[in-house]
Amino acid sequence: MKTDIILAGVGGQGILTIAAAIGFASLYENKFVKQSEVHGMSQRGGAVQSHLRISDNPIASDLIPLGNADLILSVEPMEALRYLPYLAKQGWVVTNSVPFENITDYPSISRIKDELRALPNSVWLNADQLAQDCQSPKSSNIVMLGAASEHLGLSMDSLRAGVEQVFSRKGKDVVDANFRAFETGRKFTSKLQIN
């Protein structure tokens, strides 16, 4: 088993939290993990990405080669497109539909959606709304994790344990809110394939 994941978003949107949850889940299954992150200036509202690699065997490169990502998991729709050259032929793109518009030349959302629709496997969901609907308004990133959960090569139990470990320091209420977000994302995952 080997899963290469690009996590994408804008600095401050919480992609490292998703990465941490997946990382913990992978360790529960005794997988090898390498996870490359962006720190520093780009975290100030710039485009950020994380390369997350999970495997049964030792992993050489900290970076995913182009055309190899099994999944692009993006918490922002335009950012999903920035890493398309990394996507494998049958790879999945799972993205939040809510734009983060901190630039003046943000493209039209319909063009972004068209671009994603042209891919063989893509999922589009309003994670912000879904997070609100399940009374976990701060957990849209974990909704996204739930929506991508089928493509990670990890069991749901491991992923839940990963979510728990990430939030356990913040208390039971926060853990429960994120469990709700995770389940909400999971429910919507297969329904939201763009046709």
Next chain:
Amino acid sequence: MQQLVLLGAEAIAQGALDAGISGVYAYPGTPSTEITEYIQKNRLAREKGIHSQWSANEKTAMESALGMSYAGKRAIVCMKHVGLNVAADGFINAAITGSGGGLIVAVADDPSMHSSQNEQDSRFYADFALLPVFEPTTQQEAYDMVFAGFELSEKYGLPVMMRITTRLSHSRASVKTREVLNQNQLKLPEDPRQFVLLPSIARKRYKRLLELQAALLKESENSGFNPDQPGNDHSLGIIACGIAFNYVQENYPSGIPYPVLKISQYPAPIEKVRKLTETCKSILVLEEGYPLLENGLRGLLNNNPIPIHGRLDGSVPRDGELTPDIVANALGIETKSGPAIPEFLANRPPSMCKGCSHIDTYYALIDALKPFGSGRTFSDIGCYALGALPPFEAINSCVDMGASITMAKGAADAGLIPAIAVIGDSTFTHSGMTGLLDAVNENSPITVIISDNETTGMTGGQTSAAYGRLESICLGIGVPANHLRLIIPLRKNHEANVAIISEELNHHGVSVIISRRECIQTAVKHKKVHNS
């Protein structure tokens, strides 16, 4: 023993803790900051009283670490690559004095300039200083090399460089830890004149350093960090330094067909390199950084019996960090790619945060400068350097730590009056104060705006060295009290702030305007702590 998932930077920190350091010294700088932060957050380190407070700059950090080493204890000093420029005086001369307790200089280079103004390769500094370097390939090696580095340092009485790059520093993987070593006892140098670099002593110390080179080379030849592995296909031999080795492996999942020499300990193991060149028909050198080894291998006349490929013949791009795909191309392996990035995709550069104090400072400055015209604002290293981008386009320079004040002075000397410097509070105490003294001594017609957000913002909100003391420092340097002004950068104060800046721009002498409001990032953190 434990199994931990650590960033490369954190692996160095954990290694340093486990190898018995008594102190870490550093000034924050991406991608090196996390080494020190990890030690600061470590409960055991606090209980043991291990020093971890930030230094005012990399030079003071380097020298403090050398002092701890003088006293017989193990110390690590951490900085980003350009920080080593600041610490270079201490670093180069520490090679001459030598060390006492083990001394590691951890330097994080930033090829591709993710968060830096250049991509200089610190291995050149070590080569210049005649000091050994460790360059880890993995997070585990980063951890293990701290132990090896301290051992080597204490064996030869020399500082040792640990060189990493952004990719390893900011990538996580599993690390197995070792048994924790005790700290060293306090111990003075056996030779009381070891650290006294008067010329007569320095000449002897320098000869000793030169004499040690043969032994350091032998250490590299025998080092387990420099393994050479055989291959069946001798049409090519590969030299892969540090993290470059990972990309070679990535491209040959079922084994590398060519002989490979991985180099992670310098001086480069010349005999191993010679063996490779004598048994292969061509050589590919893969280095994360400048072509240090490739240059040496080619030599000045570049008349080698076999072709040498690398950054200098275009097999690998001359600049930027390596990737698995770049290495694949250099190896003639076909690469894949997913769909192209759509043309309409917009860039999303970093920007100042919503509510950032620098924003209000710049808007006030822009209005105050209208009568004088633009092109006269020198700035510095920090979040406020983003003031170069739209919608502000408010600054005309960002060069090195502290350069805003001194460049403004030089421009004013040339007749560009008034000249303005915009500098952050932490950058001011790092390297701005001495330049301000120059300006005060000549009463140069410059206006210095210290955009004081009460923290070291860009690297994540570390303590600012002169928190609460900027006014007294400026007065102490000799800034006249009536030209030391304070403004609060808020939209509601805009008109008043423009008026104050205008007054000082019209003053024909040194003015300092402190524009003070807490960083919005640290303010939010403080509020959370306060509420909980």
